[in-house]
Amino acid sequence: MKVTREKAAAHRAAIVKAAADLFRARGLGGVGVAEIMQAAGLTHGGFYGHFKSKDALAAEACTEAFTEGLQRVAADSDLANYVARYFTKAHRDRHDGGCPMVALGSEIAHQEKDVQAKFADGIAAYLAGIEDLLRRSDDGTDPVAQRAQAIATVATLVGGMILARATAETKPELSAEILETLPRVITH
Template structure:
């Protein structure tokens, strides 16, 4: 008896959710299709019933992660209800944090996979670029800088990503890693235009 469309959709969703977390935690090259499917409680052979290739899955996982991160940042900024600088500060505090540093599996795909996506397949690079563009445009609108991606938000987004990448890179020196977070968070807030 064939599986229902709902069952197939639920299985695909389980694979995608698991992949998004594992890729951010272990890197794309650190996750094999058989290991991913095992982690999702499925057999390796079923993978291709849902995705045409690992690159197609990586692209969708990057898209999913960036949408989630953007939703999170927009919600943080909107909760502030203050002027633009306060909304930007709320988004910065949310992103440039110890929690984000310590839990890449739940965070931004660009901060976790930026170097890998830049060397990845064209479909993966396109997903990263589209996701970053959408994130910056949504933040621009939320911060009252218009519907287009503003230079201020591009610089802010790149600075936040860089802060997390650097803090993770020197996590072995907790004091330095914590300092990177504190200093970058405050400088990003200070430099954001009113």
């Protein structure tokens, strides 16, 4: 039976969304094509009708993951609100839909160039989103200084969340301290 273009597009979107969630939950190497297709509600055999390889899917999944994050950035009125929402226990404990830089950042250098390029595009877009939040909060800052502040902010967000996740199980008090301290550091 022939699938309509609309249905094929919906299938592809479901595959990309499932991959974005599963990759963030277990890493790029921790999930197979069959599991991604099952999570998308499709059969394994249909994968290659949509993607030439798992790497091609990983590249699109990176874009999807960053798009979700950028929507959260754009929804906030200022940097302080965004940072407060980022450094929560819910985000720390959510591994299937959280920040792609936290979940996948250390793996990207070992991936194919297309995956690296899509991830780098996502970082660039995320930095631009943080710069926009900074502009909304402070109209008088020099653009060069805003860019530097955006880079430092993103590095602190990502590094802080990595540390909070790494200590959550064995040193929960340290994890909580990280989540409580960094919003004050970033916004002051």
